[in-house]
Amino acid sequence: MSTERPTPSGPIAPDLRIVEERVYRGGNVWSYQPSIHMVMDLGVLEDYPSNTIPGFVDGLLQLLPGVANHSCSRGHQGGFGERLAEGTWLGHVAEHIALQLQQEAGHDQRRGKTRMVKGRPGVYNVVYGYTDEGVGLSAGRLAVRLINDLIAPDDSFVWQEEFETFLRSAQRTAFGPSTAAILEEAISRDIPFIRLNSASFVQLGQGVYAQRIRATMTSKTGALAVDIASDKDMTIRLLGSAGLPVPKQETFRTEAGAVEGARRIGFPVVVKPLDGNHGRGVGLNLMSDDEVRAAFAIAKEESRGGYVIVESFITGKDYRCLIVGGRMRAIAERVPAHVIGDGQHTVDELVAITNADPRRGVGHEKVLTRIKTDAAAIELVREQGFAMTDVPPKDQMIKLALTGNMSTGGISVDRTFDAHPDNVEIAEEAARMIGLDVAGIDFICPDITQPVRETGGAICEVNAAPGFRMHTHPTVGEPQFIAKPVVDLLFPPGSQSRVPIIAVTGTNGKTTTSRMIAHIFKETGKKVGMTSTDGIVIDERLVIKSDASGPRSARMVLQNPRVEVAIMEVARGGILREGLGYDRNDIAVVTNIAPDHLGMKGIDTLEQLADVKAVIVEAVPRNGFAVLNADDPHVRAMRDRCSGSVVWYSLKPADSRERAFIDARLRRGGRAVVLEQTDRGDMIVIKHGTRSMQLAWTHLLPATFGGTALFNVANAMAAAGAAFAAGIGLHEIRQGLRTFNTSYYLSPGRMNLINVRGIEVIVDYCHNAPGMEVLGQFVDRYADQKAATSEWGKISRIGMIATAGDRRDEDLRALGRTAASFFDVIVVREDERLRGRKPGESAALITEGVQEAQAVAGTRVRVVETVLNEVDAVRHCVARANPGDIVVLCVDNHAKVVSELESITQSAQAGSGGNEPGDPDLVISAG
Incomplete structure (x- = not known):
């Protein structure tokens, strides 16, 4: 072919x-x-x-x-x-x-x-x-x-x-040159950043270590200092009071006052807005009353408060001194926008040739700004004796702006190492007087290499949030790496910028494991930020109630300035939709891989699902850890994707193949959390190489229901492995696990045990067949334990089950078949959100699965009923039960369910009757 x-x-x-x-x-x-x-x-x-x-x-x-x-x-x-x-x-x-x-x-x-x-x-x-x-x-x-x-x-x-x-x-x-320079320096130091808006407002670092910048204004920049620098009159007064060289200056609101002030100060003068920036509205070298009047109108237009400054005109070159943290870091000579005659081209053509330089762009988008030939530029050229269509002589400099600002098309010449020490000291003192951590000091003087007190000159302005591009990309001279001292100011050498991030994923158990880890850290005094399917929790306070297991929620936690440790529950959907939302996690925990969410977003097999979950393992750095379930072959295979070390955990006995796998790695200095069976019960043991450290008896951990809830034993082992990898001490890990329980306060919707009229009601989020298998095994063990001491005689089991409508038909039937092995009565409900299915469709498929299991001899279930509404189904299950029975409610909205159980309890205590306990074996119509 x-x-x-x-x-x-x-x-x-x-x-x-x-x-x-x-x-x-x-x-x-x-x-x-x-x-x-x-x-x-x-x-x-x-x-x-x-x-x-x-x-x-x-x-x-x-x-x-x-x-x-x-x-x-x-x-x-x-x-x-x-x-x-x-x-x-x-x-x-x-x-x-x-x-x-x-x-x-x-x-x-x-x-x-x-x-x-x-x-x-x-x-x-x-x-x-x-x-x-x-x-x-x-x-x-x-x-x-x-x-x-x-x-x-x-x-x-x-x-x-x-x-x-x-x-x-x-x-x-795009970020401007100043912000970009700071971010490049931060990235080179492995400092993470989060863009907080579409402009230049950025967070550097995470959680409690976070600092913010907006262009070159930082978290350490004082608001009062910025206000002073914005008030040019106040700036000059403060600098003058410190004995620093400043021009004579007065402030006016009226044109007549400005003219009178100019006469008092003495021509030539400068007229500029009190609170302007970027050289806008500045009139220089004004020699007459009429020129002052014309300049006043322009300056007032640019002044937010309507005030205009008239000050003495200082003759000399324009220098910008950059002060960071009280020290001079760079000096640039600013040359106003101009062209140089070549004897062949007109002024207009020379401007076009100059603007063709690829370094020039609009505004601050590039290292140089295009020269504008506006009315002011044309008038300035005329004052120099030329029209825009004239051809100036060769080497004749034609100015197109009076100020040397880069934003008006000026260029910069690096003079960092040319400045006289006295001038450097004056600039540093000026920044200290105003109180700015990052300041741009504008000097006008004949020569920066000579002391200004001798040659004449003055500080004409102090600028907050000074631009960096004249220093990082000078037109002439060597660039200065001024972002380094700014980042040093925010993150001194040796300081931290990242909070520990522990990511938890898996098909079942990830929420409980996340809560256990968070509880252990809380017991050590840390403020924990956690994302989960229930919402965002900051320092034990639920700040957002929603499914918050995606990347946006992760970024919200990392932005919170109280967070010292971040625990991220990472769901498959968030990874497929937006990725992780952060660059790496120090510890990754994977609980298990089981058939759930298959057939959605191109994920059709367990291998593909494992590839998605493995993203958090791939995000572990070389000095990080992955905590992996050695009993799950798909999780075990993730070890090859981890750049860091692996902490294994296993429920299997010492003579199992899984334990042999772990032991081989322990001999090479590995880490593991295992179970050791003894006559007194099962002991969780942490192993590190040849060291073996007993942690806790499983039956003494409240979350394990006396050791019968093996899935919570596994979750506790995963949490212990993560805490051990994070450097938490053995005593703190033990104390955290011993004080963590499945009460509704600590773990809403996860194995909450509530006594309702003598009936033991278990509220859990179980919603797939693998989860139902382990939940059912727990019910078997727990029921046997109760039967040994029960005064009620026969113990019946009633289960309310459902799952999301976007699962495959076979997944719904599998849930019904699995549940049929563990419950005497099954009540099938539906979620409030049907996710594309018709009312009753999901329940019918689950019921089909139960009925398929009923056709097989030896299946436990005797009755299957359908009550679609969740709260109605809860009432129905409780009405079915006798004191001493076990009711398992697999819920969607746990808050509504628990509220309804409290109402039933209160009604019984008040003697108001209501639904009386009934025979669970009796077939009752669901209506």
């Missing part, structure tokens, strides 16, 4: 389209790093790789020549260009275009992969890295449109316009 692809014989339809988009904000199933995931359908283009489409490769490389230089899987520069020429599928091409577009926007991204969706020919998973998620998404969308246009040109698609729109959008959302 020929393997050659057909060549097109006619027009090819531009069929490439995006079916689905996802943004992963942390580690995910595709990558350790944040990624964009697009599912793309090639349509008929599946039959046309790149080399079969006439003109496609040449057209693409003409528009984006940088694509050809990508290394791709070839591992050398130009590898993707070779793939294009040989023929590669267009989903793969879209990946590389998206990466190149981000590089064109200044985002250096090189990570990507494209894989066909299993069982869907022509549909591909296209995954690539991003710096800003908005830019990353736009790049993927534009890549698809470009490919379709190259195949069949569309008059409505103009590449140059679309490309420029994309770049402008990327520039609007």
Whole structure:
């Protein structure tokens, strides 16, 4: 059979389209790093790789020549260009275009992969890295449109316009040069950051160690200092009172007052807004009353409070001194926007040539700003004796702005090592007087290399949140790495920036394990932030009530300034939807992998589900730990994905294969939590190499119901392994487990035991067949234990069961079949949210499973009934029971269920009658 692809014989339809988009904000199933995931359908283009489409490769490389230089899987520069020429599928091409577009926007991204969706020919998973998620998404969308246009040109698609729109959008959302410099320094020190808005408000660090910045303003910048720096009159008064050189200055609200003030101060003068910035509204070297009047109107327009300053004009060059933490870190000479005549071009043409410099952009988007030829610039050129259409002589400097601000098109010359020590001392003293941790001191003096007290000169302004780009990207001279002292100020060498993150996942038991770990840390005095399916808990207070097991909730915990330890319950859905939401976790705990949520979001097998859960194991660093269940083969296999160390735990006896597996690793210095059977009961033991440390008897841990709830024994062992890996002492771990119980206060909806009129009611969230198996085994052991001492005679078991409607039909039947082995009476209900099914449909499938089990000899269940409403089903189950019986309620809304049980108890105590206990073997119509 020929393997050659057909060549097109006619027009090819531009069929490439995006079916689905996802943004992963942390580690995910595709990558350790944040990624964009697009599912793309090639349509008929599946039959046309790149080399079969006439003109496609040449057209693409003409528009984006940088694509050809990508290394791709070839591992050398130009590898993707070779793939294009040989023929590669267009989903793969879209990946590389998206990466190149981000590089064109200044985002250096090189990570990507494209894989066909299993069982869907022509549909591909296209995954690539991003710096800003908005830019990353736009790049993927534009890549698809470009490919379709190259195949069949569309008059409505103009590449140059679309490309420029994309770049402008990327520039609007990008961090400015100052913020970017600080973040680059933070990343180099492994300090995590979270962007708090679409601008430059950023959190560095996590939890209790977090610091915030907004551009170059930091958490340590005093509000009063910022107010003083914004009030130029107050600034000059304070500096003058300290004996620092400052110009004469007065403040006015009226034009007439400004003119009179200028006369008193003496011409030439400067007129500027009291609370302006970036040099806006500043008039320099004003020599007459009329010039002051004209400048006053402009300055007042830029003043938020309507006040205008008139001060003496200091002759000299403009210098910006950057002070961080009280010390001078950089000095730049600021040269106003200008052009240099070449004897051939007009002033207009010289401006255009200067603005063509790729370093120049709009505003602060690039290291230099484009020069504007507005009315003020044209007037300034006229004052120098030229019109914009004149050709100035060769080497003639033509100023287009009076101030040297970078934001008006000025340039900078580094003078950091040229300044005289006296001038440095004056600048540092000025920052201390104002109280700023990061300050920009504006000096006007003839020469920064000479003492200003001798040559003349003054401090004209002190700026809060000074820009860094004149220092990090000087037009002339060496760049200064000024972000380092700023980060040193926030995180002194040796200080911490991360809180310990413990991530817990698995099919069953992850919520209880998370709560146990949190309880152990709480007993050590730590303030714990925890996410779970019940909500976000900060220091034992439920701050948000919802399913909070996703990445957004994780980021909320890491933003809270009280959190010292973060415990993250990580669900499969959150990983598939957005990734982890953080870059790494110090400890990963995986409880088990069982059939649940299969058939959803492309997860059809246990192996695929294990791949999703293993993301938290892959997020463990080299100095971290994974706590893995050695009894589960899918969890055991995750050891190969862990960069750090592994702590094993197992319920199996000493002569089992699982224990032999653990013992082999202990001989090499490994860690484990195991059970040792003795005549007095089962003892949880922590092992580290040859050391063996007894932790606790299982029957003395309240959560294990006298050792009968083996799943909670396993959860306690996992929690102990995580705490031991985190460095918690043996005594603290023991105390935490001994004081943790399954009361509704500590563990709502998880094995809550409530006595209702002599009936033992167990409230639990169990909702799948594997969970029902272990819950049923507990019911067997617990019922046998009760029967040995019961005064009530026969003990019957009644179970209320249900699961989510988005599970597979077979999963619902399996739940019914499993429950049939453990309960005498089963009441089937439904969740309030039906998740796509019709009312009664889920209950009918579960009932089918129960009835299938009833057809088999020896099955325990005798009666199965349907009561769809959860609260009604609770009442029905309690009415079915006699004192001494066991009722297990598998709930959806645990708060409503517990409230109803309390109401039944109170009604019984008040003697109000109501539903009397009945015979559980009696068939009662559910109505």
